[in-house]
Amino acid sequence: xxxxxxxxxxxxxxxxxxxxxxxxxxxxxxxxxxxxxxxxxxxxxxxxxxxxxxxxxxxxxxxxxxxxxxxxxxxxxxxxxxxxxxxxxxxxxxxxxxxxxxxxxxxxxxxxxxxxxxxxxxxxxxxxxxxxxxxxxxxxxxxxxxxxxxxxxxxxxxxxxxxxxxxxxxxxxxxxxxxxxxxxxxxxxxxxxxxxxxxxxxxxxxxxxxxxxxxxxxxxxxxxxxxxxxxxxxxxxxxxxxxxxxxxxxxxxxxxxxxxxxxxxxxxxxxxxxxxxxxxxxxxxxxxxxxxxxxxxxxxxxxxxxxxxxxxxxxxxxxxxxxxxxxxxxx
Amino acid sequence: xxxxxxxxxxxxxxxxxxxxxxxxxxxxxxxxxxxxxxxxxxxxxxxxxxxxxxxxxxxxxxxxxxxxxxxxxxxxxxxxxxxxxxxxxxxxxxxxxxxxxxxxxxxxxxxxxxxxxxxxxxxxxxxxxxxxxxxxxxxxxxxxxxxxxxxxxxxxxxxxxxxxxxxxxxxxxxxxxxxxxxxxxxxxxxxxxxxxxxxxxxxxxxxxxxxxxxxxxxxxxxxxxxxxxxxxxxxxxxxxxxxxxxxxxxxxxxxxxxxxxxxxxxxxxxxxxxxxxxxxxxxxxxxxxxxxxxxxxxxxxxxxxxxxxxxxxxxxxxxxxxxxxxxxxxx
Numbered sequence: 106x107x108x109x110x111x112x113x114x115x116x117x118x119x120x121x122x123x124x125x126x127x128x129x130x131x132x133x134x135x136x137x138x139x140x141x142x143x144x145x146x147x148x149x150x151x152x153x154x155x156x157x158x159x160x161x162x163x164x165x166x167x168x169x170x171x172x173x174x175x176x177x178x179x180x181x182x183x184x185x186x187x188x189x190x191x192x193x194x195x196x197x198x199x200x201x202x203x204x205x206x207x208x209x210x211x212x213x214x215x216x217x218x219x220x221x222x223x224x225x226x227x228x229x230x231x232x233x234x235x236x237x238x239x240x241x242x243x244x245x246x247x248x249x250x251x252x253x254x255x256x257x258x259x260x261x262x263x264x265x266x267x268x269x270x271x272x273x274x275x276x277x278x279x280x281x282x283x284x285x286x287x288x289x290x291x292x293x294x295x296x297x298x299x300x301x302x303x304x305x306x307x308x309x310x311x312x313x314x315x316x317x318x319x320x321x322x323x324x325x326x327x328x329x330x331x332x333x334x335x336x337x338x339x340x341x342x343x344x345x346x347x348x349x350x351x352x353x354x355x356x357x358x359x360x361x362x363x364x365x366x367x368x369x370x371x372x373x374x375x376x377x378x379x380x381x382x383x384x385x386x387x388x389x390x391x392x393x394x395x396x397x398x399x400x401x402x403x404x405x406x407x408x409x410x411x412x413x414x415x416x417x418x419x420x421x422x423x424x425x426x427x428x429x430x431x432x433x434x435x436x
Numbered sequence: 437x438x439x440x441x442x443x444x445x446x447x448x449x450x451x452x453x454x455x456x457x458x459x460x461x462x463x464x465x466x467x468x469x470x471x472x473x474x475x476x477x478x479x480x481x482x483x484x485x486x487x488x489x490x491x492x493x494x495x496x497x498x499x500x501x502x503x504x505x506x507x508x509x510x511x512x513x514x515x516x517x518x519x520x521x522x523x524x525x526x527x528x529x530x531x532x533x534x535x536x537x538x539x540x541x542x543x544x545x546x547x548x549x550x551x552x553x554x555x556x557x558x559x560x561x562x563x564x565x566x567x568x569x570x571x572x573x574x575x576x577x578x579x580x581x582x583x584x585x586x587x588x589x590x591x592x593x594x595x596x597x598x599x600x601x602x603x604x605x606x607x608x609x610x611x612x613x614x615x616x617x618x619x620x621x622x623x624x625x626x627x628x629x630x631x632x633x634x635x636x637x638x639x640x641x642x643x644x645x646x647x648x649x650x651x652x653x654x655x656x657x658x659x660x661x662x663x664x665x666x667x668x669x670x671x672x673x674x675x676x677x678x679x680x681x682x683x684x685x686x687x688x689x690x691x692x693x694x695x696x697x698x699x700x701x702x703x704x705x706x707x708x709x710x711x712x713x714x715x716x717x718x719x720x721x722x723x724x725x726x727x728x729x730x731x732x733x734x735x736x737x738x739x740x741x742x743x744x745x746x747x748x749x750x751x752x753x754x755x756x757x758x759x760x761x762x763x764x765x766x767x
Binding site: 155324327328331346347348349358359360361362363364365366367368369370371372373374375376377378379382 | 486655658659662677678679680689691692693695696697698699700701702703704705707708709710
């Protein structure tokens with residue numbers, strides 16, 4: 106069996122040397138109430154970067170020389186727990202390990218026949234929940250409004266845009282390549298897209314594409330892109346801070362235009378969104394997402410990398426924007 | 437009669453040359469339904485600086501060569517409107533004019549016997565409403581929580597602190613002189629104060645005075661002071677952006693530490709507060725404020741400047757922090 110440990114804490118951009126793949130020749134045994142799991146799909150997500158540093162945050166940091174954890178779909182290969190049968194697939198927060206023992210606590214059985222297993226790490230997992238609940242609970246979208254989404258071709262962003270279209274909004278996505286912009290429009294039904302790498306004036310582009318101003322900004326990236334969006338917000342705008350990937354690897358606090366004057370002039374709201382705060386709403390949200398998915402109203406993109414040893418590289422590639430949609434490692 | 441016109445738009449800090457006092461020898465006449473008013477007290481407020489520039493904002497800018505407006509308490513000297521009797525005092529948004537004609541729309545009759553007339557521009561007017569509704573509606577205070585207030589010795593800040601004490605919070609004020617800090621503690625019942633002009637490390641001072649972290653930040657000033665407060669917020673913190681006086685006179689967008697990462701790490705909320713958005717809650721709020729005032733639970737400080745011609749100087753002095761509490765000009 107193999108385990109990926111946090112070898113040392115990334116300074117700036119993570120590198121493979123921050124991780125250590127350990128191979129052990131051991132056979133795990135389980136006690137009563139426990140299950141033995143074999144990893145099938147591992148999710149890599151930008152937020153994990155935060156847990157790799159030891160700054161104060163909403164979840165404790167990963168410990169050095171301990172396994173990194175993320176969302177994993179795993180197969181039950183031995184069960185001493187009546188809630189799980191051998192052959193079941195479960196989803197939950199698990200170690201980056203080929204095999205591991207669990208009590209089953211916090212794990213959900215997922216149905217391979219309803220959706221592909223990887224979808225339970227994406228559109229029917231944290232990704233879909235983050236998109237849906239962030240938009241609903243903080244964004245409070247109303248038909249006819251205009252939403253701008255940064256990191257729009259990412260796992261969360263592409264789902265936010267589709268849900269916003271279902272709800273009748275005018276949807277503008279910001280992403281970093283023309284290929285991604287094409288995908289936003291052709292596959293995900295966005296009304297318009299802005300390539301922040303080739304735009305000569307993002308502010309002006311937003312003004313042109315959102316002539317009635319921006320009512321909701323679903324922000325996955327932070328940084329200078331957000332400065333341009335904020336110039337264009339309407340009164341009572343809602344800004345969902347879902348992530349700030351552009352700043353995660355900075356070693357000093359990122360500086361930019363202060364938001365306070367913009368917020369007060371527009372009676373606008375900016376709120377940090379962490380999906381786990383809304384756990385009580387997960388079952389209803391997953392049901393809604395599954396309904397839309399079943400009805401063909403939602404689609405998704407995955408970038409699937411193969412091989413346990415490639416988990417660190419897949420994670421690192423997130424910060425280069427090499428993924429389209431949800432980045433998943435197939436074990 | 438005298439009128440103060442906006443002569444030209446301030447660039448940076450306002451100066452007396454931005455205003456023009458015009459003296460006219462004319463007797464105003466009133467039509468049916470109108471009243472003739474004589475100004476008694478004029479409120480000067482930081483937010484007026486915004487209306488003097490022509491940037492997009494929530495209220496239209498003042499026009500050049502037209503009278504500046506603010507909250508005014510005036511005496512009805514002639515009435516052709518059955519709702520107002522001669523001798524009544526009214527409060528509302530009026531011109532900077534010694535005498536003016538009004539239809540009475542938007543004016544409220546105030547009772548000199550219940551509270552001093554100037555109080556209707558302060559604790560029982562926009563100042564008190566801003567403090568109470570900003571704290572309640574966005575801050576959602578809970579007993580035992582810690583609040584930090586910037587601009588704490590200002591008109592709004594000193595009321596926020598007192599209400600927070602009534603509600604059982606631990607209250608820390610930030611102000612710019614030792615005299616103001618003494619006043620916060622001795623007169624307004626704040627638990628602690630920080631003088632931002634003499635503190636060598638505001639961040640460390642907050643950490644020491646708020647050992648359990650900051651749950652609510654009522655921000656009147658913005659700028660670097662806010663950077664220090666934000667480092668110390670707790671999960672689910674609420675940040676009320678009531679004003680950003682430190683940046684009002686800047687001619688370029690103020691830059692500083694980006695707030696997005698802090699907000700998302702703490703599931704924190706930052707919201708711009710404009711009191712007029714909550715007009716439906718004014719009557720109940722004024723009743724609550726009057727009850728507390730009558731019970732001796734609220735007190736207030738005014739800086740009263742005398743003389744109509746001194747209105748521009750009193751306004752300019754706000755940006756030097758020369759006021760303690762509400763700045764009012766007695767005509």
